[in-house]
Amino acid sequence: MEVVGGLGLMPGPASVGVGVRAHATPPRGPGFELGGVLWASPDVREAPGSPAFSLAYGRLSVCPIEIARGGTALSGCVGVMLGSLRVEGPAVPSRFRHERLVLDLSLDTRVRRRFVGPLFGAVGLGIAVPTARDVYFYTDAAGARHDVFQASPVSTILDLGLGLELP
Numbered sequence: 001m002e003v004v005g006g007l008g009l010m011p012g013p014a015s016v017g018v019g020v021r022a023h024a025t026p027p028r029g030p031g032f033e034l035g036g037v038l039w040a041s042p043d044v045r046e047a048p049g050s051p052a053f054s055l056a057y058g059r060l061s062v063c064p065i066e067i068a069r070g071g072t073a074l075s076g077c078v079g080v081m082l083g084s085l086r087v088e089g090p091a092v093p094s095r096f097r098h099e100r101l102v103l104d105l106s107l108d109t110r111v112r113r114r115f116v117g118p119l120f121g122a123v124g125l126g127i128a129v130p131t132a133r134d135v136y137f138y139t140d141a142a143g144a145r146h147d148v149f150q151a152s153p154v155s156t157i158l159d160l161g162l163g164l165e166l167p
Helices: none
Strands: 002-007 015-024 031-039 052-069 072-088 098-116 119-130 135-139 145-150 155-164
Touching: 002 031, 015 052, 015 155, 031 072, 052 098, 098 155
Parallel strands: none
Antiparallel strands: 002 015, 002 155, 015 031, 031 052, 052 072, 072 098, 098 119, 119 155, 135 145
């Protein structure tokens, strides 16, 4: 289980989410990671009728860099994040509510340290590059367009987690 923070993935200065991750290292070849994150929905309503966003995705990564010494392990991974960005709100007409497929490419590094028995802590830092950068906007009653959000060309992701290492 991990707590995740990000810059550029969602509207607002920063976003927070919760995630799960599994890391497997076979005897030969690269390691793999599989996981998912649910980002808390920031309330970014600039005016009545403007949208709220939520993001959830799964991720799959290949980790060609695996270094382990004692109870500490370092991994470097490249992967994809596939999920859904939902736009909705109580004042947003249903015809404007929608869900968009999100496909990002990711590059991250993570350090895991065993504490006691199988219990470990982990910290990771990564970047995500979206394959599409849609602009989300609304038009007010006067007909003026207000841009609400566009994903950053490169987003930063930081995660802190606790887990169990299984043999």
